[in-house]
Amino acid sequence: MAQGDSTDDKCHQEDLFQELFGDDISERKTGDDSSSICSSSKTDERMDGPTPDGQSPDDTVSSDLVSKIIRIQLGQPALPDRRAVESPAPGFVICRQALGSELCELYFEWLNTKYFCNTPYLQSSDKERSGAQRDLRRVNQGMHFGALSDNLTPLGFLANACLNIGQLLPKDLVGSRRTDGPFDQAIINLYDPGEGIGDHIDLLRFEDGIVGYSFGSSATLRLRRLSSEAEIDVATQYAREPVGGGVDDVLVKINAGDVYAMAGEARFRWTHGFPAQIDGGANVRGRRISVTLRRLQIA
Ligand SMILES: O=C(O)CCC(=O)C(=O)O
Ligand SMILES: [Fe+2]
Secondary structure (H helix, E strand, C coil): CCCCCCHHHHHHHHHHHHHHHCCCCCCCEECCCCCEECCCCCCHHHHCCCCCCCCCHHHHHHHHHHHHHHHHHHHCCCCCCCCCEEEEECCEEEECCCCCHHHHHHHHHHHHHHHHCCCCCCCHHHHHHHHHHCCCCCCCEEEEECCCCCCCCHHHHHHHHHHHCCCCCCHHHHHHCCCCCCCCEEEEEEECCCCEEEEECCCCCECCCEEEEEEECCEEEEEEECCCHHHHHHHCCCCCCCCCCCCCCEEEEECCCCEEEECCHHHHCEEEEECCEECCEECCCCCEEEEEEECECCC
């Protein structure tokens, strides 16, 4: 199914790339605490679904996986709305194991095939060895632009499923969403051992109410409360250095199938990030792929 291919979407893509990556390629994901690796997902083909002609074997694998995912989703009851949620910081809510393990594995495989089929697995030791010579073109991000309202697409299902989890998103946010679904942008991030993402606040051009699903390896998310407006300004630029004093750090272990949401205070006054290293070792021990769902503000 073609997704996100309207002219309007393309304009959004160009603006957003400019804002996210500037003229240079992205510097937002960190391979260690002092340097960055790049997203090379700046090409249109990474954003659109498989084209009818010129399908590669990966497209076929990908559509087989989609069929399996849809079959399971159709066969399972809607997510119950009385699931337990935890709230480790104001405005940050997490629902554990929102998706069953079979679905999680299929999602991981599908995302890996669709977005990262040419991204070799990187072990921490490879990363240390290659150091500054790391391949700057290594693809570790994919993007989707366009409505995510169709339950029969994998990303559309994720976007709708989280709305059924009571208390995950504030009621007024869910209620005020447009009829074409709550989210219209997804970013897919890949983390191999030794990789992370710096403390940041998501760009202000995204609306409040951000949701993240996790697949593959577990990882520890760091939430950090910012006390001054100056810190907040820095954090909105995807800070390369940790921002804030760190006295109020909240560490949240995120596992496959968990879904979290950030709104209000957690969205605007706390940073979030996955440090590359935790307690002297790699934060992510295997491959982790996340799907972050957001809505672009109307320009
Ligand atoms: O990987 C994640 O769960 C978070 C990604 C993220 O914060 C972002 O892309 O802005
Ligand atoms: Fe983020």
